[in-house]
Amino acid sequence: MPQLPDLPLDGLFGQVIMDHYRNPRNRAPVASPDIHAHERNPFCGDAVTVDLKLDNDGRVVQVSVQSEGCSILQATASLMSEALLGKTLEQLLQLSGQFRDWMQGRLKSNPPELEPMQALQVVRQHPVRIKCALLPWTALEVGAQGHRQAKKFPLLPL
Amino acid sequence: MKIRKDFPVLAQTVHGKPLVYLDNAATTQKPQAVIDTLVRYYTTENANIHRGVHTLSQLATEDYEGARGKVRRLLNAREDREIVFVRGTTEAINLVAQTYGRQNVGPGDEIVISAMEHHSNIVPWQMLCQERRALLKVVPCNDAGELLLDEYEKLLSPRTKLVSIVHVSNALGTINPAKQLVDMAHRWGAPVLLDGAQAAAHMPVDVQALGCDFYAFSGHKLYGPTGIGVLYGRAELLEAMPPYQGGGDMIRSVTFEKTLYNSLPYKFEAGTPNIAGSIGLGTAIDYVNFIGLERIAAYEDELLTYGADRLSSIEGLRIIGTAKEKAGILSFVLDKVHPHDIGTILDAEGVAVRTGHHCAQPLMDRFGVPATARASLSFYNTKEEIDILVKGIDRVLEVFS
Numbered sequence: 292m293p294q295l296p297d298l299p300l301d302g303l304f305g306q307v308i309m310d311h312y313r314n315p316r317n318r319a320p321v322a323s324p325d326i327h328a329h330e331r332n333p334f335c336g337d338a339v340t341v342d343l344k345l346d347n348d349g350r351v352v353q354v355s356v357q358s359e360g361c362s363i364l365q366a367t368a369s370l371m372s373e374a375l376l377g378k379t380l381e382q383l384l385q386l387s388g389q390f391r392d393w394m395q396g397r398l399k400s401n402p403p404e405l406e407p408m409q410a411l412q413v414v415r416q417h418p419v420r421i422k423c424a425l426l427p428w429t430a431l432e433v434g435a436q437g438h439r440q441a442k443k444f445p446l447l448p449l
Numbered sequence: 450m451k452i453r454k455d456f457p458v459l460a461q462t463v464h465g466k467p468l469v470y471l472d473n474a475a476t477t478q479k480p481q482a483v484i485d486t487l488v489r490y491y492t493t494e495n496a497n498i499h500r501g502v503h504t505l506s507q508l509a510t511e512d513y514e515g516a517r518g519k520v521r522r523l524l525n526a527r528e529d530r531e532i533v534f535v536r537g538t539t540e541a542i543n544l545v546a547q548t549y550g551r552q553n554v555g556p557g558d559e560i561v562i563s564a565m566e567h568h569s570n571i572v573p574w575q576m577l578c579q580e581r582r583a584l585l586k587v588v589p590c591n592d593a594g595e596l597l598l599d600e601y602e603k604l605l606s607p608r609t610k611l612v613s614i615v616h617v618s619n620a621l622g623t624i625n626p627a628k629q630l631v632d633m634a635h636r637w638g639a640p641v642l643l644d645g646a647q648a649a650a651h652m653p654v655d656v657q658a659l660g661c662d663f664y665a666f667s668g669h670k671l672y673g674p675t676g677i678g679v680l681y682g683r684a685e686l687l688e689a690m691p692p693y694q695g696g697g698d699m700i701r702s703v704t705f706e707k708t709l710y711n712s713l714p715y716k717f718e719a720g721t722p723n724i725a726g727s728i729g730l731g732t733a734i735d736y737v738n739f740i741g742l743e744r745i746a747a748y749e750d751e752l753l754t755y756g757a758d759r760l761s762s763i764e765g766l767r768i769i770g771t772a773k774e775k776a777g778i779l780s781f782v783l784d785k786v787h788p789h790d791i792g793t794i795l796d797a798e799g800v801a802v803r804t805g806h807h808c809a810q811p812l813m814d815r816f817g818v819p820a821t822a823r824a825s826l827s828f829y830n831t832k833e834e835i836d837i838l839v840k841g842i843d844r845v846l847e848v849f850s
Contacts, residue, residue, distance in 0.1 A: 304790075304849075309849075335787070335805055363790075
């Protein structure tokens with residue numbers, strides 16, 4: 292009888308992930324955000340909204356990440372929201388790139404920035420669920436890049 | 450259960466648990482007989498058909514046309530030439546849209562579909578309507594997932610150029626009153642295509658009794674190989690339709706000035722077809738006939754009743770699709786758990802279900818859910834497997850309690 296490898300689940304729905312899923316952090320809306328992005332996965336209806344406020348130096352001073360969908364998405368959105376304060380746009384995009392590389396197995400060692408997200412390591416064993424964990428980061432990237440474009444090409448004053 | 454031994458894939462463990470395969474609406478497993486047919490074909494008689502005088506080509510042609518005869522008998526069509534081999538239901542519908550549709554649908558005309566269509570019975574018509582400036586009309590359904598026939602009646606008019614409706618809904622399991630739908634459309638002179646993707650393997654289908662003008666199904670949902678499907682069309686309509694694709698095999702004679710098209714069904718089978726797939730489908734039909742579609746329908750209905758009873762006893766579980774006439778599909782949502790989480794936990798228990806929108810996003814919107822988990826049954830499933838599904842759902846609720 293052929294055997295497929297056993298699949299450890301406990302980590303996937305483990306304490307940290309379930310805690311962030313049940314009590315997501317930083318969900319309160321941010322008034323007049325500098326960065327705003329909304330991303331959806333049409334295949335499952337998962338959705339994330341990212342709102343960030345920046346100070347004059349371009350560092351994140353207020354964070355709101357709202358998500359709807361499965362546990363992996365919501366836990367990742369919550370864990371991500373805790374990692375954004377004080378970062379510049381470049382640092383946000385760098386972190387996001389690192390997260391992607393980590394999920395898709397392109398990193399040899401884990402950068403210290405991802406230490407607080409170690410609970411998500413288990414998602415890598417469930418390839419079909421990696422896209423759930425990437426959706427909040429996609430929203431972050433879309434928002435950050437949109438802001439950068441807007442800075443480069445500001446609307447002409449009327 | 451002796452039948453299970455015919456399906457080698459079922460005798461597996463997944464993540465250390467026996468495989469419980471409940472994703473039969475997505476695709477069915479293949480009996481050894483079908484696998485053997487493919488191996489035998491490629492091992493002993495692989496050749497191109499309809500053009501060689503050599504022995505292998507004759508054998509392959511005979512088997513390919515033999516499979517067409519088996520499909521004709523399965524659907525009780527009048528003639529073999531009414532059976533066109535295509536890639537699957539999707540291609541069958543696109544074929545009708547691009548040939549019959551483009552020939553007969555003009556500005557202001559209407560095409561009627563239903564609220565419970567698969568994307569493959571929505572998008573080809575939208576594309577046609579956009580091109581022809583025609584209108585797509587949608588028959589609504591009630592909360593149980595049954596079509597509202599009064600509303601259907603109101604949508605029909607002399608402007609209705611075609612009705613295309615699913616025979617059995619892939620997301621809800623509803624068995625639509627096909628004969629009645631056909632009769633009502635015919636009163637307005639509109640031909641009817643029935644999407645039989647979820648019907649053909651689960652109940653006897655008689656296209657003459659239904660009176661439909663087109664019937665489409667996919668081989669891989671009828672225990673056959675992927676990449677082979679069938680379009681049945683009434684000969685009279687097929688004769689009048691322009692070809693779908695141009696190429697070899699669909700022609701009688703070609704000069705640079707003029708091409709004469711081949712007779713039915715070859716006019717619609719350009720290029721080398723899926724010969725092995727067709728022959729494999731023929732074997733799958735033999736296999737299904739050997740068990741008997743009446744018996745299959747009765748057994749799957751018994752399983753469905755058992756499954757619906759067991760599932761509805763779970764607190765916080767809602768079954769989507771509770772039509773009186775229903776085939777073996779159990780679509781459900783849990784109050785507090787997203788379908789993907791249900792799917793992952795069930796997978797760890799060895800249970801394969803589909804989670805998502807089942808290529809029926811408008812229907813998901815109709816029921817106000819982003820997605821569902823769906824267990825879909827086959828004659829090789831057992832009540833014990835439904836018990837394992839229920840235990841798996843209990844496990845989901847435990848993890849998310």
